[in-house]
Amino acid sequence: MTEPTSPLPEARLLEMVFPDHTNHLGTLFGGQALAWMDKAAFIVASRYARRTVVTARSEEVNFRVPVRKGQLVELVARIVSVGRSSMHVEVEMTAEDPLTGDRRVCTTGRFVMVALDSNGSPTHVPALAP
Template identity: 75%
Template sequence: MPRSDLPPATASAPIEARLQEIVFPDHTNHLGTLFGGQALAWMDKAAFIAATRYSRRTVVTARSEQVDFRLPIRQGQLVETIARVVEVGRTSMQVDVELVAEDLLSGERETCTRGRFVMIALDSRGRPVAVDPLPG
């Protein structure tokens, strides 16, 4: 018998979320590049959305792992934050996130930052709850 606190399972649950932002002066450090804390906030937000859409549950961040800041992202660039659910445990989802900077005038795009976030699904009482495995 199905439990009433579980959302209906769906085979077509989205595993990806994409967000876009422009790097404005209030997002930058003293060098005119994206402040690392702002990058992490955008990455965490995208991981949250991807995990929530996949699980259709309330989720919280359990951990961020191995965030690599490879290239600076400059003021005025468009940043696309791409988050993908790549692994699912019993109650956790691992979400890979990348920041891709785009020069709006030339169209040149570069992946600048990558990281992995572990998100935990919660039930209505705030306790970890099982998540459906990734399809196929």
């Protein structure tokens, strides 16, 4: 039995911000945020294409609100368009205070992921359902 698919394929991840993820100000390193966002983009693209995928490009990453040590972050990655072998993924990262429940979108970005065949060459991915 197959599960119904959502209109825009998505993946959700949760991470906890520990001290080793932060800078001297106690806020999340930008590189760590990018790594988590890239991971979410990789997961949604891999599941959609059912192929090996790689990151071809990250673009328009916006750091809106600092993420503090001890907060939770939820990453939601959605495939928004598909080319012949590429998938355009939007990722939104939301920070949450685990004690108050206050949530804020802190970082957004777009990633281009490319599906590869067994020889490491770009290969076809299915069209995005209307």
